[in-house]
Amino acid sequence: MLTRSLVLSAILFGLGVAGVVVRRNAIILFMCIELMLNAVNLAFVALSRAAGIEGQIFVFFVMTVAAAEAAVGLAIIISIFRHAETVDMKNFNLLRW
Amino acid sequence: MEHAGFRPVLLGLIVLLPLAGFVINGAVALLAPARKRIVTWAGPGVLALAFALALVNFFGMLGVELEQAIVRDYWSWMPVGNLEVAAALQLDQLSMLMTLIVTGVSFVIHVYSVGYMGDDPGYARYFAYLNLFVFFMLVLVLGANFPVMFVGWEGVGLCSYLLIGFWFRDREKADAGKKAFIVNRIGDLGFMVAMLLLFTNLGSLDFEEVFRAAPATLAYGGALVTTITLFLFLGATGKSAQIPLYIWLPDAMAGPTPVSALIHAATMVTAGVYMVARTGVLFALAPVSMIVVAGIGALTALFAATIGLAQYDIKKVLAYSTVSQLGYMFLAVGVGAFGTGMFHLMTHAFFKALLFRGSGAVIHAVHGAFHHTHKEWDPQDMRNMGGLRHYLPLTWIVMWIGTLAISGVWPFAGFFSKDEIIWQAAARAVGPFAPWFTAFWAMAIAAAVLTAFYMTRLMIMTFHGEIRCGAAECTHLHEVPAVMSLPLVVLAGLSTVGGWVNMPHAIAELPVLGWLPSAEWIHAWLEPAVRPAEAILGPRLGALNEAAPLGGGEAFWAAVAFALAVVVIGVGSSVVLRWKYRPALESLEPVGLKKVLYRKWYVDEAYETLIVRPVVATSRALWRLVDEALIDNVLVNGAGYTSRAFGWAGSRLQTGQLNTYAFAVVLGALILLGFMLL
Amino acid sequence: MQALLDAIGYSTWVVHFLVFFPTAGMLLVLLGAENRAKHVAFWIALLEFVVSVPLWFSFNTASGSFQFAGQADWIPAWGVHYAVGIDGIGLLLVLLTTFLAPLTILGSFRYIDRREKAFYAMMLLLQTGILGVFVALDLFLFFVFWEVMLVPMYFIIGVWGGERRIYAAIKFFLYTALGSLLMLVAILYLFFKYRALTGNVSFGYFELLQVPLTFREQFWLFAAFALAFAIKVPVFPFHTWLPDAHVEAPTPGSVVLAAVLLKLGAFGFLRFLLPFFPQAATDSRIVLLLLVLGLIGIIYAAWVAAVQPDAKKLVAYTSVAHMGFVVLGIFALTQQGVQGAMLVMLSHGASTGALFLLVGMLYERRHTRLSGDFGGLGAVMPAFATIFMITALTSIGLPGTSGFVGEFLSLLGTFQTHPWVAMLGATGVIFAAYYMLPMVQRIWFNEIDRPENRELPDLSRRELAVLVPLVVIMLWMGVYPKPFLERSEVTVAELLERVEARRISTPSLLATFAAPPAGAAERAGD
Secondary structure, eight states, rough: HHHHHHHEEEEEEEHHHHHHHHHHBBBHHHHHHHHHHHHHHHHHHHHHHHOOOOHHHHHHHHHHHHHHHHHHHHHHHHHHHHHHHHOGGGGGOOOOO | OOOOOOOOOSSSHHHHHHHHHHHHHHHHHHTTTHHHHHHHHHHHHHHHHHHHEEEEHHHOOOOOOOOOEEEEEEEEEEEEEEOOHHHHHOOOHHHHHHHHHHHHHHHHHHHHHHHHHHOOOOOOHHHHHHHHHHEEEHHHHHHHHHHHHHHHHHHHHHHHHHHTTTSSTSSSHHHHHHHHHHHHHHHHHHHHHHHHHHHHHHHHHOOOHHHHHHHHHHHHTOHHHHHHHHHHHHHHHHHTTTTTTTTHHHHGGGOHHEEEEEEISSSSHHHHHHHHHOOOHHHHOOHHHHHHHHHHHHHHHHHHHHHHHTBHHHHHHHHHHHHHHHHHHHHHHHTHHHHHHHHHHHHHHHHHHHHHHHHHHHHHHHHHHHHHHTTEEEEEEEEGGGOOOTHHHHHHHHHHHHHHHHHHTTTSSSHHHHHHHEEEEEHHSSSHHHHHHHHHHHHHHHHHHHHHHHHHHHHHHHEEEEESOOOOHOOOOOOOOOHHHHHHHHHHHHHHHGGGGOHHHHTTTTTTTSSSSSSSSSHHHHHHHHHHHHHHHHHOOSOOOOTTTOOHHHHHHHHHHHHHHHHHHHHHHHHHHOOOOOGHHHGOOOOOOHHHHGGGHHHHHHHIIIIIIIHHHHHHIIIIIIIIIIIIIIIIIHHHHHHHHHHHHHHHTOOOOOOHHHHHHHHHHHHHHHHHHH | OOHHHHTTHHHHHHHHHHHHHHHHHHHHHHSOGGGGHHHHHHHHHHHHHHHHHHHHHHHTTTTOOOEEEEEEEEEGGGTTTEEEEOOHHHHHHHHHHHHHHHHHHHHHHTTSSSSSHHHHHHHHHHHHHHHHHHOOHHHHHHHHHHHHHHHHHHHHHHHHHTHHHHHHHHHHHHHHHHHHHHHOOOOHHHHHHHHHSSSSOOOBHHHTOOOOOOOHHHHHHHHHHHHHHHTTOOOSSSSSSSHHHHHSSOHHHHHHIIIIIIHHHHHHHHIIHHHHHHHHHOOOOHHHHHHHHHHHHHHHHHHHHHHHHHHHHHHHHHHHHHHHHHHHHHHHHHHHHHHHHHHHHHHHHHHHHHHHHHHHHHHHSSSSOOOGOOOHHHOHHHHHHHHHHHHHHHHHHTTTTTTHHHHHHHHHHHHHHHHHHHHHHHHHHHHHHHHHHEEEEEHHSSSSGGGGGTOOOOOOHHHHHHHHHHHHHHHHHHHHHHHHHHHHHHHHHHHHHHHHHHOOOOOOOOHHSOOOHHHHHHHHHO
């Protein structure tokens, strides 16, 4: 049971990573990040049965952070869209140098 | 230390008076340059008072057997560890004599300047500088230790700089001032190093202390004392314009003529001679240094005289003549005849101040005449003069007196002092260095002949023969006003009788030449001051020569020199009168040896090429190559460039695309994972 | 006078006041109005100076220990104290700083024409940093002030500077930071060594002074400290930040930089290098190296200065030459040498500060600093010319001015231990004339060949108020330097004695801890 849960978590995480690396659309990047977070949540929950209740507590923290991140992140995406009328990240390289 | 019979009267005030004059005139110069009346009274006035005070002290000292210098400590100047330097003045026979000369001649020249500089807009500034100069000169001669003397030493250099460049809007004059200062500073370096050596080895810089400790501490003829005295002499060559540092003095003639008379003939330039006499104890301990001093003196006397033969600028002739006469003084102190050197210093102060001011009167008149008719001729070039005796009779007469004095014609002042120098060089040619002194003696006689000739040439070109300044201009030639002529007459008088105070016994005993009063007064007066040096020299020299190298005693050679001078003046007059001069603009450049002399043996050019230009070029190279290129660009900015290069390389990895970064993160995570698994 | 001072407990609070009053003043400036900023800052600096004056009189010249001291815990866990005190060396430099501050601020009234509030706030903060360095008796505290001082200077150059101000500011900052980082490492080394030996923690000056060091340790620590200070002095070849910083900095920045900041390096030599690392500091090879670098500074900087067309840059290079005399004097390790170095510092503070002010005033009139753009100004501005001349002559060490006394004493001191170095150093008197006189001539003499130079106004009353005190101090120190010399005499003598004593045998820490350290006892007594 544990193994299966962890494998699922790993697969989900891998999907998230692949999405962040490959995709360009900001919304999709965002969703991929959420996917990774939730993959970790799954691993926490699965492990909490063996290791103790702390894992489940952490899940709540992660969800809170994810919610906050979603709020800020979406706000940024919206302001980017307003500014450039696109959310395709290949058009943005302001972080360069 | 304090002598029962004599207390100096207001010694500090003698020094302070000119300083007060400087403050007053300086304030006027800055605040109200038009208030010339104040300056006219304050400038010469303080000097009159100072001279009076000096006289009071002098007469106070006259009857007293003052064995030691009287030292007045005013305040502790530089007390550090075992160094104790006081701001102190000392009065002894030597400094008394110098103080009299300095205040006396200065006073006369201040009065003369009232007339000479009367129309100058910088009148107040001029007197401020002049007063400041006298202040520093008095500090120099009265200072009781080396550092205080050095204050005066550099201070007079500063004033000389300011006064040479007095008309500073003229680039050439400003350049001359700068040259004087820098060349003098080379000499000052010598003075400074000598002080360092003295303190390190004797533990004091007070004259009294040093001269007392020196004979015991410093080995006679040792390397140390020789080094010290040679450095001191380097200082003297700078200030007193001897080879190799004489080059600034002829250029210094760019200053107003009274300045040339006061600073560059009568007082400041003799400071080196005074210094050697003052430190006579040290020089007496260093026979090699004495040879060098005497040798440089004799060489300079001869060398400068040759240049004086071919100059056309009246002040340049006098300038080289000054260099030459200073050479005589160094010859005197170099052979150990300190009193004789001081004697010539004194008579020279009289007749050279007279000659300079006479030339000033000539220039004043000629300049005024050219100015009137707007003629753009050089008022100092003797080729533009000639026949001036008809227009400037008084100047003509006093200038002839000066010429006779400098040429050594009996009974004028220079005869006694110069012939004594020549005689001393011969008489003291004993001991291991005798051949050297004999050679110097011969050079001195040769220089005396040249002196008589170039002075005769100067007189004839200026005052005799046909008038070359132009008919229209002649009507505007005027004799100087009373305020200028009176000082001339006073100095002419002194140039005539000034030598009588120190007539040698040998001459005093002669039937014809010897009827004049007073004998060897200067020697008697200075005897206590030079005694310590004589005490070292005397036993080592042993008996002096009774006869010159070619035979004949002092009186014989005095007669010979007199005869030579008269013959040269007589023959020279008729020769020069026959030479046809044309006004400067119509004249051709001299050729052959005359050109070499006219160009002053190309010494200035040599210095320019060998020293000045390389130094400037090196400076530029250091700035551009070492400072900017090597240190700043290669090392300092190089470090910056290197780190920037790394940064640039790293920045290539940054695309600004989120995906790339995410990919890098994943890659990194995988690598870490891989390590952990392995 | 003394009774009054005692009544108000002057000696207990004066140092703290001097250090922190400028910071308080900074807040006042920031809270006030923009157009009043300069006046507020001026009065604050003047008050600071007035308060500092009694230091001069109530300083006990017979004692070489730290006076007016005070101490409080700051970070007890690390043994960091707020400990301050003034000895003879610090006294003169503190007074130099407080004396120059109001003059500098007064001199910048016209030059600084934008962001005045920020500027004067920075000037006051800078003063806190500088004074803190001079009085700190705790190495941590010292380091903090050392860095505090860096920041305002960085902004003063970077914000109010000339065209290449950013370059100059960054260069200045990086140079100094490089040195101070190494110094921090060295301080930490001392700290940990002390902890290892005694089990206690302390950054206290007197405590760390007791740390016994092998020659090898001393060498490396000496090198780290010396680099920091040598950059500040600056010693050739670490000097190239200085011309850039000086030229780009606004006039008041240059003045503070030259007059006070450069002294910090030399101060560090005296306060830290000599007593902490006596064996290294007296090692003949190291001494010779430093003396030769000082000598190169004197001659090299003079030559480079001589060919500078920019008057301000010329003055900047002359600073390097002057500080060469300071290095010479200090590492002569003789009484005359060190005291001469002190006097050169004071004299240089007055004369070079004045020269920068004067060049700045010329710049305000003509907006150029190239000496070739002037000429003949002596006839146009006689008072200006007079003061410039006096200052220039002080700078080249004419006897009768402060420049001579300092140079002469430091050369005299050097000559006793290293005659050849002193003799070569003495050639500096020639080269000083070689760089200064042509510049004077180009600006003040010659024909007035540019019409715009014909009508320049002479010094205003405000400018005279700035310059006259400086001229007075230059002449005072030249004619009667004794008061200055006697205030540092005992401190320097004791310093040299201590170096000499510890050079022979570095005391064992355990032995000295049986009895309380000498300095600590004195400090408790004050």
